[in-house]
Amino acid sequence: MTIAPTASAQTLPEADWLDPAELARDPYPSFARLREESPVAWSPAVKKVLISNYEGCSFGERHPEIFSSNVSGGTMVRAMGGQPMIRKDDPEHAAERAPMNRTLRPKQIMEIWAGKFESNARLYLNRMLEVGKGQADLNLDFAKPLAAKNLCDMLGMTSVEPLDLARWSRDFIAGTGNVLDRQEIWDRCEVSRMECDAALNETIARLRHTPDASITSMLLESGMDEDKVRNNVKLAISGGVNEPQHMITNLVWLLDRSPGQKAELLADPGLWKQAFTEGTRYFSPIGMITRETVADVVVSGVTVPAGTQVGMILASANRDRKQFTDPDAFDIHRGGGPNLAFGSGVHQCAGKWAAQKAVGEIAVPMLYRELPGLRQDPDRSETWDGWVFRGMTSLPVAW
Ligand code: HEM
Numbered sequence: 001m002t003i004a005p006t007a008s009a010q011t012l013p014e015a016d017w018l019d020p021a022e023l024a025r026d027p028y029p030s031f032a033r034l035r036e037e038s039p040v041a042w043s044p045a046v047k048k049v050l051i052s053n054y055e056g057c058s059f060g061e062r063h064p065e066i067f068s069s070n071v072s073g074g075t076m077v078r079a080m081g082g083q084p085m086i087r088k089d090d091p092e093h094a095a096e097r098a099p100m101n102r103t104l105r106p107k108q109i110m111e112i113w114a115g116k117f118e119s120n121a122r123l124y125l126n127r128m129l130e131v132g133k134g135q136a137d138l139n140l141d142f143a144k145p146l147a148a149k150n151l152c153d154m155l156g157m158t159s160v161e162p163l164d165l166a167r168w169s170r171d172f173i174a175g176t177g178n179v180l181d182r183q184e185i186w187d188r189c190e191v192s193r194m195e196c197d198a199a200l201n202e203t204i205a206r207l208r209h210t211p212d213a214s215i216t217s218m219l220l221e222s223g224m225d226e227d228k229v230r231n232n233v234k235l236a237i238s239g240g241v242n243e244p245q246h247m248i249t250n251l252v253w254l255l256d257r258s259p260g261q262k263a264e265l266l267a268d269p270g271l272w273k274q275a276f277t278e279g280t281r282y283f284s285p286i287g288m289i290t291r292e293t294v295a296d297v298v299v300s301g302v303t304v305p306a307g308t309q310v311g312m313i314l315a316s317a318n319r320d321r322k323q324f325t326d327p328d329a330f331d332i333h334r335g336g337g338p339n340l341a342f343g344s345g346v347h348q349c350a351g352k353w354a355a356q357k358a359v360g361e362i363a364v365p366m367l368y369r370e371l372p373g374l375r376q377d378p379d380r381s382e383t384w385d386g387w388v389f390r391g392m393t394s395l396p397v398a399w
Contacts, residue, residue, distance in 0.1 A: 010302045012049060013038040020045050023387040027287065028328075031316035040302040047179060048290070048309045052316040054323035054340070056299045060291060060312050061345035064089060067291035069347060071309060074290070076238075079175025079189045082227060084235035086347055093346065096232055099222035103154075103213050106353045112213045113154060117358040120149045121366050133398040134377065140394065142367075143248035144241075150358050151240040155233060156207055156214025160199050168192040169241035172234060177388050196237065200230055240351050243285040246391025247359045249382075250283040251275065252367070253395060254330050256376045261332050266372065269365055275332040276360025280318075280341035282330045287315040287387045289343065314340045315390065371399040 015038055023030055031052055034041065039053035051057050060067040068089050077083050085096040103112065128141040136142075148162035148169070157165065175189035200216075204226065207217045215236060219229040255262040255275075265271050288311045295306045304310065318339045319327040325334075342349035349355070367374055376382065380396035 012302060012304065013041045015041040015043045015050065016045075018043045018045050018050075020387075024385065026384075027315065027387040027390065028319065031313060031319060034313070035316060035320060038302075040299045040304065043311075046311060048311040049304050050288075050311045050313055051299060052313045053300060054317040054320040057312040057314060057317040057340055058344060059299060060310065061340070061343060063297075064346055066293055066295050066297050067310060067312075068294050069093065069291060071290050071292045075178050076176040078186070079172050079178070080231060080234040080238070081193050082231035082234070084231040086235055086239075090346055096219075096224065096228060097346075097350065099218040099224065100215055100232065100236075100350050102218050103215055104350055104354055108213070109353045109357050113150075113354060114357055114362065116153045117150055117362045118366075120146055120153070121358075121363045124149070125366060125370060136397050138252055138395040138397045139245070139249050139392050142363075143245045143395075146248070146363060147241045147245035147358075150244070150354075151237065154215055154240070154354065155203070155236060156212055156216045157199055157203050157233075159202060164195065164199075165237060166241050166245075168196045168234075169237050172238040173242060173389055176238065177386075193234070196234060197230065200233060204229070236351070239286075239349070240354075242389055242391065244351075244355045244359050246283070246285040247276070247279060247355065248363055248367075249392040249395040250285070251279045251359070251364050252374065252397070253376065253382065253392065254279055254282060255368075258330055261330070262368075265332070265365075266368055271332060272360055272365050273356065276356055276364075277339070278330060278332050278334055279360075281324070281334075281339035282318070283390070284315040284318050284339075284341040285389065285391055286341070287390050288313045289347075314343070315387075374399045 015034060018030060034050060034052040040049065040051050040056055043050050051060060069087055070089055071087060074087060076087055085093050088096065124142045124146040128136050131141050144166050145162050148166040152158060152160050152162050152165055171188045171192040174185045178185045203216055204220065207214065207220055211217045211221055216229065216233055219232055265275055291310045291312065293304055293306050293308045293310060297304050318341060321327050323337065338344065342352045375398060377396040377398040382392050382396065383394045384390065385393050
């Protein structure tokens with residue numbers, strides 16, 4: 001892997017066959033073809049150079065000085081009404097990230113947040129029990145409200161209705177992915193932005209008066225401009241609901257199809273952490289992240305010119321057989337090094353430890369502890385959606 005272009009480097013191949021509708025149905029066959037034929041290729045449909053192999057994605061993550069996060073004309077900035085840290089490079093990015101880290105490190109997750117994650121999981125488990133087997137939907141009755149409530153707490157937005165926060169999250173994500181420029185999506189983003197800003201008026205006034213351990217309070221205490229605080233709270237709202245929500249349903253779906261591994265987990269709860277990590281590799285909830293090259297660069301033998309928008313397909317990198325043995329098998333005992341589901345560079349997910357604790361060590365183990373017979377309802381099928389952000393929109397369950 002070199003950074004400077006060389007005479008032997010190939011010019012960009014084109015993946016003109018890649019179809020976003022097919023990707024939304026099931027992206028994995030297309031990812032496999034990309035990795036096989038042209039792991040670095042221009043996609044006219046996605047309007048980006050796509051990097052789909054592990055080597056290329058991890059190279060991009062290790063070189064933020066070339067793969068800039070300050071992507072021009074980005075939809076994310078329009079969706080949220082400002083530029084959050086994930087669209088900035090260091091040192092600006094690092095300055096905004098540091099205060100958020102103060103309450104999201106493993107020690108703080110244990111001391112401050114784990115108890116809340118536990119009582120929230122209990123609350124929504126009881127609600128799902130009231131809905132009853134044969135009717136319950138693990139996504140709608142448990143995963144979505146729980147992920148949203150956990151984030152309301154972490155943000156200090158305690159008077160917000162969790163399902164409103166989940167709706168804002170969905171709209172900001174739809175705006176970020178609105179490459180086809182659909183007006184109806186921008187309209188939804190605007191409504192959600194206004195509602196979110198109104199809620200933040202109350203939250204910010206309260207936290208200025210009575211600071212606490214929340215993310216928003218940490219950002220305010222750092223002396224950050226209020227506009228930046230709002231942009232970064234909206235970033236956390238976009239990134240902090242869907243992914244933990246999807247990991248709850250992904251794990252139950254996977255364990256339904258892996259009865260031997262489910263039995264091992266029920267017998268030895270110490271294995272849950274590695275089951276969560278393997279689940280994030282197998283179905284990575286953030287399929288692709290975007291960067292822009294600021295210099296010509298050679299990735300896996302292909303020259304990518306300066307000024308190119310690049311999509312690094314983390315979900316595909318995580319199924320690369322050059323990195324993982326038998327990558328299409330779900331195996332909680334897998335070694336083979338870290339996967340890229342949370343990113344790996346300076347922008348590595350700020351909520352990684354929170355998600356691991358809330359989902360992998362609390363919510364899903366609690367589901368199986370209380371409902372050992374939990375399974376997908378064989379009479380009602382699940383639905384999936386998306387590829388840039390992918391997960392189940394419905395997972396009917398029984399127990
Ligand atoms: C399973 C759950 C989650 C997954 C798979 C996930 C994945 C990711 C990924 C792939 C990135 C981008 C990394 C990069 O560009 O290199 C990211 C960034 C981020 N995530 Fe998460 N995330 C999850 C949960 C959360 C939660 C719960 C929060 C909030 C508490 C959160 C907050 C953020 C923030 C603020 C960033 C931007 C970090 C930066 O720019 O420095 N995430 N996440």
